[in-house]
Structure formats: C-alpha cells, structure tokens
Amino acid sequence: MIMIALLVVSALGALAAFLPAQFARFVSTGLAALAFGLSLAMYATGAGFWHEYDKPWVPGLNLRFHLGVDGISWPLIVLTTLLTLLCCGYSLWKTPDSRLIGLLLAMQTGIVGAFLALDLVLFFVFFEVILLPMYAVIAGWGGPAKRAAARKFVLYTLFGSMLLLLGVYLVVDQTGSADLAAPKGTATMAAFVFLALGFAVKAPLWPLHTWLPDAHSEAPTVGSVMLAGVLLKLGTYGLIRVAIPVAPEAAAKAAPVLGGLAVAAILIGGLVCLAQTELKRLIAYSSVGHMGFVLLGIATMSATGLQAALIGNLAHGLITGLLFFLVGAIKDRTHTGELSQLGGLRDSSPWLAGILGFAALASLGLPGLAGFWGEAFAVIAAAQRGWWLGAALAAVGGALAAAYLLRMLRKVTHGSSPPRLTGPAGYELAAWVPLAVLTIAVGLAPLLITDVTGPAVDALVEAIQR
C-alpha cells in the first residue's frame, strides 16, 4: 500500500499545479516532501521484495498492476524523491511557477512508477509517462535553442521507447509472461537486442548519446538535475531489472559487445569533454563517461559488477545533480557558461568555487567520495571477468576524467578576477548541502549502499546464472 500511496502522493502533487497559483507550488512541494518521507519509510532488509502489490489491470493486454520494491530499486526511488524534493524547493524561490513544479512531480510519478513496476507492460507505461513532462520542462523553461533541443530529446527517446516496445512484444510473445518478479528468462537474442537498445538510448550508451548534450545545455537547472540525476538511471536500471533477467543467455552472449561499447563511451566521453568549451555541455558529456562505467559494471554480469553499477548509478545521481545545481548558480550570476569567459571564481565567489571543486573531485572519482566506488569496482569486475584490456582502457578513461575536470576547474576558478558575485542564497544551500553530505557519506561508508543492494544483487546473479 505504501507504494501506491507514494504514487498517489506524487500524482496529486502534479495535479496540485492546477490549484490557484498563490499556494499551488507550496502544496506541490509539501507533497514532494511527503513522497520523500514515504520512500524512506519503504525501507526494509533482506533479499526478495520488501513490499509487493499485484492486481490485474487489463488482462487482455497482459497488463498487471504489479508493484514491488527491493534492494535494487529502493535506493533509486529514494534518490528520485530526494532530487525531486530538492528541485521543487529550488524552484520555489528560483522560478516560482506552479506549472514547473507540477511537471517535476508528474515526472517523479513516472520515474518512481517505473522503478516500482514488476510488470513489463506496466514498466513501459510508466517509462512513457516521463517523456512528456520532461519535454515540456525543456521546451517551456529552457535556454535560447530550447525548441530544437526538446525536439531532439523527444525524438530520440521516443525512438528508444519504440525499440523497447518491440522488445516488450517479443518477450511477451516468446515467454508468454510479462512478469518481472520472477521472469522466465527464456527470451531470445532479438528480444534482448531491442530491449537493450531501448535502454541504451536512455542511459545513454555511446553512440546513442547525442541527444544528451543538447538537452542538458538547453534545459533549465532543475531539468538538467532530474535528467542526469534520475532519468538516465532508468536506462541502466532497465538493463539490470528487465533486459538481463528476461534473457540471461542472450545477455551473456551480448555482454562483451556491451562492455566494449561501455569502454568506448568512457574513453570518448572523456576525450570529448577535454574539447568542450561550455560548462553545461562538459558536465553532460561527463555523464556519458560515468554512465559508461555503470554499463561496464552491468556488462560483467557478476555480483561485483552489478554492485558497482548500482552504487555508481547512485553516486552519479548525487554528484552530477550537485554539479548541475552549481553550474546553474554560476550561469545565473555570470550569465554565461562559456569556459573562455568564465574565470576567477576563486576570487569572485570563494564559496561557489569551493563547492564546485568538491563536486569536481567527487566526480573524477577521488577515493573517499561517492564517485570512487562505482568506477573502481567496475574496473575490478571487468578485470575479474578477464577483460584486461577493457579494464585498462576504462582506468585510462578514469584518468581522463581527472584531466578534463581539473581543466574545467582551472578555467573556471583561476584567472583574472571579475567583480565579486553574490554569495549563495539560502535556497541554493538547501539544494546543495544534502547532496554534498550524501556524497561524503556514501564515499566514506559505501556499506550503507552495498548492504541494502547486496542480498538483492546476489539473488539476481543466482537467478541469471541458473
């Protein structure tokens, strides 16, 4: 029931946008806070599903209203509700528009629904629901080229959804079941390829990533945070929850290809970042590299790799969310994101420079911060799997991340000192601090996450190796 309550609260928050404008946004934000509380309250321990709810919805279409939460989905659900709450709070002061907050909650409904869904068709339904609010956020509140970016986003992701839909048809046709709680695992390579392609667009896996930089550079700050923080996770989550379990044999055969593409994403993402001249595009391309590590972890299909992927997912959500908030703050103050025009942030706003430096260090995978564990263990898992070359190249990619992030820091924080910028406002700190604290917490005590995900991952690995 708590899962339904979470969905209902999110949906009500979205509908609250239709209330009179004075208090609509406060109602929505309040409901976002309630949703965050509910998602925390779902916590339990152990393998298997902590909560489950199963009712037929449209039997004719194999559609069941089957929800469940376990160690794999719970951290992502909490991340989603947390980031939504932070974005709502941020928008409350930054862009006090109840429609934007309503759209954020509509998105949350879809994302949480997709993370909760244990029925393939239901998963697809929620997956599709996310598309339009995100489109509207980019097209409505974005930068100067928002229309083109929003269109590219929607066409690319629709393309991904349609491939996914084909995969869904094939799985249902081949296995006769759309159940994700105990998938039959007899789907063929064709089904796996369609599903994996669909998720690869979302994740995004090189070379299907080209929508991401445009969408990010035009989206408003909260849009970027949601996009990088949770939307991309749907792709990797989909691979773990859907594509691999329904077709483990095909997945095992395709794993080297997936791993190879992931390594390519890491390297290419890193190299492209070195050549970026715009701050938001740089962070966006860095996402391609980071998600490459996550995909590498998934491709190994081992317990270590999947654990690394899950923690990497979470770390990327926290760190990149923080980075986009910071970049938004910089752009608000200097009105430019061009690296050549920025500089001297160290003098003009030491506060901002400090937190940006922290986030950049976290992003490049400094041990002791959240970004380290996912990437290090993805490399280790690849090496364990015997992919020595891939592991070595991925490690080089990690070094590239250090190079481009330090280059960014040099360009932004050093250099001639422009006039002083205003210090961080209260609402900005409220958005940054929780993310920074969690980044440190996960970095110092990764067991916080691995203890939660461990049993579920072990069960999953056992199931797919059967």
Place this chain on the structure above:
Amino acid sequence: MTFKLPAIDYLALAPMLVLFGAACAGVLVDALVPREWRYHVQVPLSLVALLASGGFVVALANRKEHVVTAGSAVVIDGPGLFLQGSIVVLGIVALFLVAERRLEPGGAFVAQAAVVAGSEADRKQMRKPGVTEVYPMMLFALAGMMLFCSANDLLTMFVALEVFSLPLYLLCALARRRRLLSQEAAVKYFLLGAFASAFFLYGVAMIYGYAGKVDFRGINEAVLGSSNSKTLLLIGLAMLAIGLLFKVAAVPFHVWTPDVYQGAPTPITAFMAACTKVAAFGGLLRVLYVAFERSSWDFRPTLGVIAAATMIVGAVLAVTQTDIKRLLAYSSVANAGYLLTGTLSMNRDGLKYTMFYLVAYGFTVLAAFAIVMLVRDSDGEATHLARWAGLGRRSPVFASLFTFLMLAFAGIPLTSGFTAKFGVFAAAVGGNMTWLVIIGVLSSMILAFPYLRVVVLMWLSVPGDDTPTVSVPGAFTAAALFVGVAMTLVLGVAPNQALELVNDAGAFLR
C-alpha cells in the same frame, strides 16, 4: 418457374430496417413538413432511429444466437453485431456534430451548393433555415455501413457499398464555407470511388468465375477444394482488395483522403473518419477472415507491403502538413495502416484488437474534429496550423483537450491510442508479422512528431493578432466532445469492459 421468397428473420435485420425506414421517413419529412420545422423534426427522428437501432443491436447481442438470414445474404454474428453497434454509437456522436447550429446560422451545410457565394441568390438562401436533407442521407449511409459489415455474400456487400457511398459523395459537396473546395472534394471522391466500385464489382465477377459462388462460405470451400486455376482467384482477390482498400484509404489508394477530408464539411469529415473506417474495415475483415482465410499465404505478403507503405507514407506526409484537417487526414491514412497490421495477423487477437482499435480511433477522431469545428473566426473554421499558434493562452481548456487527443493519436499510455496500438501490434507479433510491427512502431514514432508539433504550436507560441477564438460550443458539439474525450480516457485507463465486449463477440460465423 416460380420464385420462392427466402425466409427473413426480421428481428435480426431490425437494426438496419429501422434506419432505412427512418431515412425514408426523413425524405418524406423534407417533402411535407414546413421549412422552419424540418430541423426540429429531422434531428429527433434521426436520433430516435439511431437509439432504436442501437437497442436492437444490444437485444440481438444478448440473444447470443447467430443467424444467417434473407436467403443467406445477411449474417448476424458476434463481430458483425459489435461493428454494427460501433457504427450506431459513433453515428450518434457524428450526428451531434452534424446537428450543431449554434456555431453558424443554419449549420455547416448549404442547400444549393452550386450558388455562387455572396451573390444575391446566396443571400436569399442564407435567410432560409438551413438544409435538412443531410439527416436522411446520413441515416442511409449508416444503414448501408451496417449492412456492409454483415453482408454474407459479395453482391450484398456491393449493394451496401453503394448505399453508403452515394450519400457520402453528396454530403461532401454541401459545405457552406469554401464551396468550391467542397465540390472539388466531392467530385474527386465520387470519381475515384466509382472506379473503386468498378474494381470491386470486377473482382466479384472473377471470384464467381473461380468459385461459382459469391457467398463467403462457398468461396471458402472453393478456395479449399476447387480445381479451377488459381489465377482467377488471385485476380479477383486483388480487385476486391483494391475496392476495399480504397475505402479504408490505404496507400496507394489514399490520394483522395487529404482533399476530401479538407474539402468536406467538418462534421462529415468526422463522420467519414470514424464510421466509414469501421464499415470499411468491418467488410475487409469479413472478406479476409471468412472467405479467403485459406489463401492468406497468397495475400499476406502483398497486403503486408501495402500496410507498411500505408503506415510510412501516412506518417511521413503528416509531418509536412500545414492544415489541421489535412494533417488529420494523413493521420487517418497511417491509422489505416495500423488497422491493416491488426487485420493481417489473421488470428483471433487480430480480429479482436482491430475492432477495438476501430472504436477507440473513432471516438478520438470525432472529438478532434469537434475541436476543429470550434476554432473559427469570421471566415469560418481556421484550419491552417499557423492560425493555431498560441491557442493555449487564448483558451486553455480546449487546447488541453486537444493536447490530450493528440497524445492519444500519438499512442501515449493512459489514452485509448496506446491500448489500441498495443493490442494490434501484440496480435501481429502473435501472427508472425513481426516485420510489420517493426515498421509500425517506427512509423508511429515519426507520426508522433506532427502531433507534438501541434501541441507545441498551441502552447509555446505567442498568440498572434489573427489567432482565432474558440467558439463556445453548442450543446450538441459539447456532448460529442465530451463523449469523445471521455471514451479516449476510459479506453486508455480502464479498457477491460470494451476488451471483454470484443472478446465476447467471438469469431465470424462462416
């Protein structure tokens, strides 16, 4: 030599007989009742006739007894009744649109379409209450459509085809605004339609030459066991298919669709998009599933290519349109492709979900055209897309409704469009037509683009000086809009009842 009249089960034919009777009565009303009263008699008469007809359909469906009657010319079976019921219900909603007179004095139709607009004669006829012949014509068309779906032999089918086509040709020509466009549309529709009918009839002759029979059961037996040359069968089938594919607007027999949809009075466009589609696919389903099921190896590849072309051409051309009625016309072409995909699954699911799709699409398209009717300025409907820019700020309610309908067309979940598309594609995968589903899925991605463009135009553009207002709908249009939108939502969120209905309809009676 004496002729014995065949036994006729009048109850089984009652849904059609009521409509034919009411249509004849309507003609008399137009001849005898004073001009001012005609509208007030015709509308209730048509409505009551349709309700009565619907009542008979329900009664027959509850009887659950499937009959072949009128000397095996007509068959009343589950799918036939479902299709008849859909035609009646969609017909009622379309009637609401036709009967709307608040938007324009005298309604969307003109009595003497040939009179030059703005001339003295035209001003004179403007002062008279509007034309009412449209109601009996609509009833004739509806009755013909119902007969088309339950014909049991090719000749009855041909008669029904003509009965529902001729009134449609006329109805297309009666637009009050943009008369030349409307008449051009009618001429095009009539000429091409006549060709298609000729093809159909020629096909009937060929099939008769092959099978020695024109009834579906006889053809089925002949396909199974005849020793005649298969060439006749294939030629005949191809000719029949051309006639039917013209009506469903499949590529390459679709070229009339955009012109006719644009030129015809909008209520008639809506009527054609919803009801004619049901009838045409009802006929196609029956011909393919009952008569030629055993030669599905012969026609599936060819019709599959046609379905693929229909989806792709419809979707791609929809992208380039600048007129909302033409856009919806090409979207209707593409939807014919999805329906064909469902039809070609040639299994039980294919029949089920094609019928479901027909109903879902019908309601959505009726509601969409209802909104097209409402967006107008002093020159009538403003159908050019550029004029719709910024409509969201002028009238958020209607823009929201239209957005919802566009999302349904695009097949976004929680609308009937998703349920329907999901159903036909799933059926086609089950029927080993996966390649067609791949094309269908990709084309529906392309097709989403024009719909989204309309949505973006309405919400994100700044309203210009010439952005028209949305008129306050009269009770009739409001009712049609409400029914259309409500059904789009219901069939998307809780389609169980409707799916059970198509499931219970069972298979065609052979």
